[in-house]
Amino acid sequence: MDKLKQDLSIGKNIQKLRKARNLSQKDMTIRMNLQGRMISISGYAHIEQGRQNLYVSDLIMIQEILGVPYEAFFEGLTPNKDAPDI
Numbered sequence: 668m669d670k671l672k673q674d675l676s677i678g679k680n681i682q683k684l685r686k687a688r689n690l691s692q693k694d695m696t697i698r699m700n701l702q703g704r705m706i707s708i709s710g711y712a713h714i715e716q717g718r719q720n721l722y723v724s725d726l727i728m729i730q731e732i733l734g735v736p737y738e739a740f741f742e743g744l745t746p747n748k749d750a751p752d753i
Contacts, residue, residue, distance in 0.1 A: 669723050674747050676717030677740045684733050684740075685715075698732050699725070 685695060696711045704725060713719035730737055 670720040671723060671726065672720050673717050675744050677721075677744070678715040678717040680740050680742055680744075681729060681733075682715040684735055688733060690733075695729070695732065699728055702728055704728055 685692070692708050692711050692715070696706055696708050699706050699711070706725070710719065714721055714725070726737075726740070730740070733739075
């Protein structure tokens with residue numbers, strides 16, 4: 668599985684979008700678990716804190732649960748010109 672490396676954290680945007688829909692982190696993990704992604708509340712919290720790299724499949728699932736366009740995850744972010752070379 669491929670992961671997205673968070674050189675810029677989209678976690679704050681995910682958190683903002685989740686809260687705007689009156690969902691708790693527990694609500695998110697329950698919905699993800701019901702869709703087959705077994706993730707703990709602390710694992711999900713680490714995504715929002717930018718402490719854990721994000722699976723592409725998780726981002727797709729979060730997008731579906733929140734019902735937002737993918738662009739919403741990247742609002743207010745600018746490219747990191749100092750990102751390490753690949």
